[in-house]
Amino acid sequence: MSRKPAPAQWIPHRMRRLLWTPLAQRPGAGAAPGTAAGSAVPAVLHIAVRIGELLLAGGQGAEDVEAVMLGVTHAYHLPDCEPQVTFTMISVSWQAGPDAVPITVDRTVRHRESDYRRLTGVYGLVDDILNERATPAQARARLDVISALPPLYPAAVIAAATGGIAASASVLVSGRSDARAALTFLVAFAAAVVGDRLAAVLAAWRSPPFYRSAVAAVPAAAAGVVMALAGIGLGGSAVVTGSLFALFPGKALVGAVEDGLTGFYLTAAARLVEVLYLVTGIITGVLAVLPLGVRLGAVFPPVGGLGGGQQNVVLHIAAAMVLAVCLAAVLQTPAGILPYTAVGGGIAWGVFHLLSSPLSLNPIFATGAGACAGGLFGQLAARSRHLYSLPYVTGALGPLLPGSLLYTGVLALVEGRGADGLANLSRAAATALALAVGVNIGSGLPRIAQLGTSRLPELRSRPRRRRRGGTDDAGLQEPGRSRVSDVER
Known part of the structure; x- marks a missing residue:
């Protein structure tokens, strides 16, 4: 029997916990990238940075942007990533090992404008990535669509x-x-x-x-x-x-x-x-x-x-x-x-x-x-x-x-x-x-109230196989509604 899916609002907290965990103590630290990311490391980093760019341009806080970027790279089985946000500069780097040359992708957000419809689309994509419903190619295509969205109101x-x-x-x-x-x-x-x-x-x-x-x-x-x-x-x-x-x-x-x-x-x-x-x-x-x-x-x-x-x-x-x-x-x-x-x-x-x-x-x-x-x-x-x-x-x-x-x-x-x-x-x-x-x-x-009543599951570098019970952490999507992670504040 499948276990009850976790509420969608747990996802941001798990990403923040992962962000503030030292790199050497994170799940999957030191391991090789999973098969889903091993042949496309630059593509995964590029997706994470583009998502971070849209979030930061829309007014999200630095902690939330870094947490989402880290959650995206982990969802694509790419451990040992280090995101960084400093005012208008966004970067994420990955190093295969102590002697390997690190790969870094960065962006500069020169123009910020508030568009909550665009942010809603970004978080819908993040939710699908975290629950393995979007491949890197699909994520890139959806990012292109979200970035090209016209203003909601004239x-x-x-x-x-x-x-x-x-x-x-x-x-x-x-x-x-x-x-x-x-x-x-x-x-x-x-x-x-x-x-x-x-x-x-x-x-x-x-x-x-x-x-x-x-x-x-x-x-x-x-x-x-x-x-x-x-x-x-x-x-x-x-x-x-x-x-x-x-x-x-x-x-x-x-x-x-x-x-x-x-x-x-x-x-x-x-x-x-x-x-x-x-x-x-x-x-x-x-x-x-x-x-x-x-x-x-x-x-x-x-x-x-x-x-x-x-x-x-x-x-x-x-x-x-x-x-x-x-x-x-x-x-x-x-x-x-x-x-x-x-x-x-x-x-x-x-x-x-x-x-x-x-x-x-x-x-x-x-x-x-x-x-x-x-x-x-x-x-x-x-x-x-x-x-x-x-x-x-x-x-x-x-x-x-x-x-x-x-x-x-x-x-x-x-x-x-x-x-x-x-x-x-x-x-x-x-x-x-x-x-x-x-x-x-x-x-x-x-x-804070949720922390006092719940033991939240860790966000870990997931293997290729499905989780116990055949469902992933956020469970099934409610019919007719796109569930997105509600990064607080």
């Missing part, structure tokens, strides 16, 4: 989703539902769309991300100045704040913190510098316009934090859910995942609101707790569908981004209150870090 949808982020954020920071709020919503939407299209033009010209971020922030700042001069100062502040939500590199920050927490300090430091440059570009774009408005007599009242205006909780939760869906659409998340993202965004903001308003806890702690709740929900939703969790988690973080603190800090600098400005910018940085740490904790809780 540019017009992405621009509209970017506008939706800014417009929803303007509601979050004001909490109003009157005519002025409707005008602010529309202006924030239009300004963000214009900024997104300008950034797209610069991207087509291969301009550095710093300049793209700076230029994308200008339309919203200009719209805010016009509204302030028209006597709608709070609306102008909400428009600028909404653009900061749309432009803030939250996904890159979460990836940087994840790499630091998992021990990839060099990669984490490089990613943090990247985030710093992007945020500096955003601040530069705002500072290029707001001082001009102040000289013309515009008055910008500071906005509150999330929900800092009228306490219309239902309106805030609805805005948080819309913001989460729009952010997920910008990240090319498949449509079937968007409802889960909306619920996750509502949960994250609801926990934040509960802790920061009725309970009056520190907003930074409340942000971390809200991110933890959103990450936990996303992880559980992904596991229930046997999918990897990143698309379920990332969008839910949008409502908690520190856009209002960033705006308050910039406004203080414009008004000559340098100490207050630096203090608010420091609070924005602390809030962003709390968000990143919280989502990593929330995403990791199911794995």
Whole structure:
């Protein structure tokens, strides 16, 4: 009788265990490559590197990329491989013996873009490789198809989703539902769309991300100045704040913190510098316009934090859910995942609101707790569908981004209150870090709980014969659904 197949979510943990096991102690260490890989070592290494390249370009953490690459080489019966990821450089090497010349294949990821449909296809391929359902030739063919996938949503949808982020954020920071709020919503939407299209033009010209971020922030700042001069100062502040939500590199920050927490300090430091440059570009774009408005007599009242205006909780939760869906659409998340993202965004903001308003806890702690709740929900939703969790988690973080603190800090600098400005910018940085740490904790809780209740089988270099019972570790595929490994976070 065949034994019960292991759940798909066990696969990533087994790959991580293998990754952190010393090379000499790994299963099959020192053995010759299996017959499936012995005549095609370069091809197997090439497949592993191409998979790692797609994962890293899509925003996966360094640990997950290395673990998947190592799992792929072991699945093709190629022991003694050593993958390495350092910021934009990916490599995997194999040496037949102490006196043999090592074979190394490497790639440099020069352009990163979020496309969760492509990542879903990559993890579907990884699942098939780990369960011996894809030969090297089939894997190469599928990688060609995945790499050539067009964007899931056209540019017009992405621009509209970017506008939706800014417009929803303007509601979050004001909490109003009157005519002025409707005008602010529309202006924030239009300004963000214009900024997104300008950034797209610069991207087509291969301009550095710093300049793209700076230029994308200008339309919203200009719209805010016009509204302030028209006597709608709070609306102008909400428009600028909404653009900061749309432009803030939250996904890159979460990836940087994840790499630091998992021990990839060099990669984490490089990613943090990247985030710093992007945020500096955003601040530069705002500072290029707001001082001009102040000289013309515009008055910008500071906005509150999330929900800092009228306490219309239902309106805030609805805005948080819309913001989460729009952010997920910008990240090319498949449509079937968007409802889960909306619920996750509502949960994250609801926990934040509960802790920061009725309970009056520190907003930074409340942000971390809200991110933890959103990450936990996303992880559980992904596991229930046997999918990897990143698309379920990332969008839910949008409502908690520190856009209002960033705006308050910039406004203080414009008004000559340098100490207050630096203090608010420091609070924005602390809030962003709390968000990143919280989502990593929330995403990791199911794995920790699973460790306490299960003894996971080791991923070993499998022989040509089938395992006991005639099934492999992940078992059979559910009809009508492609199961993929849900590499956490």
